Amino acid sequence: MYNAMELMICVASRLLEDGATVGVGTGAPCAAAMLAQKTHAPGLLVAFEAGGLAPMLPAMPISVGDSRTTHRALMATSMCDIMEACQRGVMDYAFLGGAQIDAYGNLNSTVIGDYKEPRVRFPGSGGANDFASFCWRTLIITQHDRRRFVEEVDFLTTPGFLTGPGAREAAGLPSGGGPYRVITDLAVMSFDEDTCRMQVESLHPGETFEEVQRNTGFELGQVANVAETVPPSEEELCILRDEVDPDGLIIGR
Amino acid sequence: MTSSENTGRGPLFTDPDPDVARAFFREKKGALTDKLMSVPDAVARFVHDGDYLASGGFGGNRIATALLHEVVRQERTDLGFAGHTTTHDFQILAAGTRTGKLIFSRLDAAYILGLEARGLSAQARRLMESGEVEVCEWTNYALACRFRAAATGVPFVPVRSMLGTDTFRESAAKKIACPFTGKSLTVVPALYPDVALIHVHESDLFGNCRIRGITVADWDLSRASKRVIVSAERIVSTDEIRSDPNATAIPAFCVDAVCHVPYGSYPGNMAGEYFSDEVHLKAWLDAEQDVAAYRVFLDKYLYGVDCFESYLEICGGEERLAELRRLENN
Numbered sequence: 001m002y003n004a005m006e007l008m009i010c011v012a013s014r015l016l017e018d019g020a021t022v023g024v025g026t027g028a029p030c031a032a033a034m035l036a037q038k039t040h041a042p043g044l045l046v047a048f049e050a051g052g053l054a055p056m057l058p059a060m061p062i063s064v065g066d067s068r069t070t071h072r073a074l075m076a077t078s079m080c081d082i083m084e085a086c087q088r089g090v091m092d093y094a095f096l097g098g099a100q101i102d103a104y105g106n107l108n109s110t111v112i113g114d115y116k117e118p119r120v121r122f123p124g125s126g127g128a129n130d131f132a133s134f135c136w137r138t139l140i141i142t143q144h145d146r147r148r149f150v151e152e153v154d155f156l157t158t159p160g161f162l163t164g165p166g167a168r169e170a171a172g173l174p175s176g177g178g179p180y181r182v183i184t185d186l187a188v189m190s191f192d193e194d195t196c197r198m199q200v201e202s203l204h205p206g207e208t209f210e211e212v213q214r215n216t217g218f219e220l221g222q223v224a225n226v227a228e229t230v231p232p233s234e235e236e237l238c239i240l241r242d243e244v245d246p247d248g249l250i251i252g253r
Numbered sequence: 254m255t256s257s258e259n260t261g262r263g264p265l266f267t268d269p270d271p272d273v274a275r276a277f278f279r280e281k282k283g284a285l286t287d288k289l290m291s292v293p294d295a296v297a298r299f300v301h302d303g304d305y306l307a308s309g310g311f312g313g314n315r316i317a318t319a320l321l322h323e324v325v326r327q328e329r330t331d332l333g334f335a336g337h338t339t340t341h342d343f344q345i346l347a348a349g350t351r352t353g354k355l356i357f358s359r360l361d362a363a364y365i366l367g368l369e370a371r372g373l374s375a376q377a378r379r380l381m382e383s384g385e386v387e388v389c390e391w392t393n394y395a396l397a398c399r400f401r402a403a404a405t406g407v408p409f410v411p412v413r414s415m416l417g418t419d420t421f422r423e424s425a426a427k428k429i430a431c432p433f434t435g436k437s438l439t440v441v442p443a444l445y446p447d448v449a450l451i452h453v454h455e456s457d458l459f460g461n462c463r464i465r466g467i468t469v470a471d472w473d474l475s476r477a478s479k480r481v482i483v484s485a486e487r488i489v490s491t492d493e494i495r496s497d498p499n500a501t502a503i504p505a506f507c508v509d510a511v512c513h514v515p516y517g518s519y520p521g522n523m524a525g526e527y528f529s530d531e532v533h534l535k536a537w538l539d540a541e542q543d544v545a546a547y548r549v550f551l552d553k554y555l556y557g558v559d560c561f562e563s564y565l566e567i568c569g570g571e572e573r574l575a576e577l578r579r580l581e582n583n
Binding site: 027064087121134162 | 311398413419438467522525581
């Protein structure tokens with residue numbers, strides 16, 4: 001048996017191929033990158049926005065700037081150095097979360113409600129807007145419910161495909177980037193090449209498209225042959241539980 | 254495209270004019286003078302009401318906790334603040350003064366009020382949802398580039414993020430066409446803080462500083478700031494500094510005051526020295542949930558403490574600090 005978070009982390013880790021470069025935050029994205037390194041992608045290069053480059057992570061970092069992010073690293077550098085590698089086009093993947101997401105993969109991590117009189121204030125962009133602007137493919141990992149998957153984000157903190165095809169380029173963002181996959185506790189979504197709207201790529205075991213749509217505040221598409229998500233293997237679960245997150249900080253106990 | 258789409262509507266709190274800054278920096282002398290002083294003296298001399306303040310490090314890593322506590326205890330008010338990767342540092346200043354006054358009322362926000370994987374600060378949320386603080390939005394890279402522009406001595410730096418988003422709309426950035434390629438660029442204005450508080454591993458009496466681990470934005474911040482107060486784990490000789498010039502991260506001519514504060518980043522992490530005290534950070538977050546309990550907490554750990562050494566003592570003293578050293582170095 002496995003729980004939803006374990007499934008999400010395993011699915012996310014498989015998207016990171018050996019030899020790729022990825023910018024990650026703390027939590028599930030970092031767990032996915034660590035799992036990938038310990039399974040199919042030992043040569044995955046992990047970068048942290050605060051300046052940690054390619055550490056041998058001894059344990060799950062609590063902060064993207066704590067000393068675990070530079071443990072036996074190739075380099076301890078600056079935020080600008082990491083972000084500018086992304087801006088130059090070096091970084092394949094950015095791995096993000098958010099309080100709200102819309103059909104184009106735009107993310108909100110700033111406010112719920114009106115900007116001037118917010119019901120809830122969140123941290124803001126941090127490095128998310130930079131990562132999603134610069135990296136070739138943005139991966140998003142989040143819980144799936146109608147509160148998060150909304151028709152229109154209250155505040156567009158971090159760019160997905162903005163208003164649709166060509167909008168990133170029209171705004172001046174580097175061409176060729178954008179959201180790639182959204183991994184939730186229900187399904188894996190991709191983005192339609194023509195419309196840039198979110199579509200179901202695979203359903204987790206036991207889920208139906210209708211159930212996923214019920215939990216989504218906008219109209220979802222689906223690919224021609226929606227697959228069933230391959231569940232975590234015994235090997236993935238063992239490594240995740242014993243080596244990546246032995247204290248259960250992310251996956252629970 | 255309308256002009257409003259090319260100009261963020263957020264407030265610009267500081268003057269990006271490089272000639273104004275040059276006139277100030279001209280008076281900043283390079284002579285090697287002894288700048289060692291106590292934390293209270295450094296804050297009294299170099300942090301003034303109304304100043305624009307920036308905090309070095311990364312939120313809960315290599316932060317100048319002792320200096321931040323002193324700013325609160327000396328009841329500085331009406332500050333501007335750079336919310337660049339701020340977590341526990343933000344949380345400290347968000348407490349306000351003992352008499353309930355706001356410490357900062359203007360905020361450049363890139364990452365605020367969260368403590369990353371630890372959760373959100375309830376007090377920081379109360380403050381930011383009260384509407385009492387004027388805010389301008391940025392991203393971590395954009396705000397780092399504002400220090401970079403200032404450190405470089407130019408009025409702005411171009412970046413390729415923020416475009417097409419509400420983050421841009423609520424910022425004070427502008428969008429221009431590149432004079433070489435015609436591509437759209439975000440330009441972010443130089444930010445010259447009045448004063449920066451930076452914790453380092455080693456400094457000599459003059460303020461030549463060494464940093465181990467990541468530098469975050471402190472290379473630029475130390476050069477961009479009109480005044481810099483450094484706290485250091487260790488004071489070393491200038492001979493030691495001269496023995497390895499590559500290791501110097503901040504040269505003395507940037508620095509106005511040097512304070513010797515072992516464990517000065519506690520409860521934050523200090524690379525190669527001690528890990529963060531997650532127990533104390535959790536206690537702080539938990540206390541904030543209830544306003545009455547929070548006040549008791551602040552009286553015990555912040556307002557009612559005579560100096561940083563006493564704070565370390567009530568947080569567990571040598572025994573706890575030795576544990577955090579073991580955690581960092583095992």
